[in-house]
Amino acid sequence: MATALIEENLRPDGTIVHEELISGALGITYLVSNDEGGADTTVSSLDTFMIAMMLNPVVQREAQKSIDEVLQGERLPNLDDRPSLPFLDALFMEIQRWKPVVPGGIAHRSTHDDIYEGILIPKGTMIIFNVMAIMHNPDDFPNPEIFNPYRFLESDGDKHTLKKVENDPLNTAFGYGPRKRVYRICPGRHFATSWLWLEMSTILAIFDISPMIDAAGNDILPDLEYVPAVVSHPKPFQVSLKRRDNIGAVLAAADLI
Numbered sequence: 001m002a003t004a005l006i007e008e009n010l011r012p013d014g015t016i017v018h019e020e021l022i023s024g025a026l027g028i029t030y031l032v033s034n035d036e037g038g039a040d041t042t043v044s045s046l047d048t049f050m051i052a053m054m055l056n057p058v059v060q061r062e063a064q065k066s067i068d069e070v071l072q073g074e075r076l077p078n079l080d081d082r083p084s085l086p087f088l089d090a091l092f093m094e095i096q097r098w099k100p101v102v103p104g105g106i107a108h109r110s111t112h113d114d115i116y117e118g119i120l121i122p123k124g125t126m127i128i129f130n131v132m133a134i135m136h137n138p139d140d141f142p143n144p145e146i147f148n149p150y151r152f153l154e155s156d157g158d159k160h161t162l163k164k165v166e167n168d169p170l171n172t173a174f175g176y177g178p179r180k181r182v183y184r185i186c187p188g189r190h191f192a193t194s195w196l197w198l199e200m201s202t203i204l205a206i207f208d209i210s211p212m213i214d215a216a217g218n219d220i221l222p223d224l225e226y227v228p229a230v231v232s233h234p235k236p237f238q239v240s241l242k243r244r245d246n247i248g249a250v251l252a253a254a255d256l257i
Ligand code: HEM
Pocket: 028, 029, 032, 033, 041, 042, 045, 101, 102, 105, 106, 172, 173, 174, 175, 176, 184, 185, 186, 187, 188, 189, 191, 192
């Protein structure tokens, strides 16, 4: 990001157009993507993915089945496969909805007087949108505590297409973007979505995800109470990743084993 911004704004005399803006953008990107001692937004989402998969083996098998159908045991997934794998997008949407990474949103300040449903919001008011309440509103998402990616899919047998939903959880997860005079939205959303999509699909292609087993033979299940913070994340948990039987040749061909 730094290289691209500097190269695009470099003058022939070696000075940089918008240098202050560029260093501000780089600074805030560094802070946002490395906050909370490394427990950052994408890591929190990946943790939620692991937890959701170990608690929902049927969903996991369905996701693996759709990946296997596209890849035919010949290669690992890449971003060109995304349109062919709507189940993975639904999984991503449900991860952001079920355990939102920024559950209390990011505070904003109104820049002018506004009227909302008859109530005056004076200029300068701090506004905090309750992401968790929006994502767990049972009118929009029935049984909101249940992890259920099918809520975002039209399914005909095992053929899935993404459903058009009124309240797309990704709009809430990443901020609401351009609205009249408001232009705040996560600038990392496309990067985060692509990165997480690739991580999720690759992990599912290679591994079976399940709970660890204790000495008495019981599943060691994760605590679903997340650590409350601006960027929320689960408490440390254990997970078992077992290489799937059918993937050895693909990994060997990719020089990964
Ligand atoms: C699942 C992953 C992520 C989620 C859920 C997320 C969510 C958010 C939210 C809700 C905001 C506040 C938007 C607002 O002002 O209302 C935000 C801001 C921001 N995000 Fe993300 N984010 C994620 C990943 C990333 C990544 C990977 C980067 C950088 C590579 C990033 C960079 C930023 C920056 C720089 C801001 C501040 C923008 C500003 O103040 O105008 N985010 N993010």
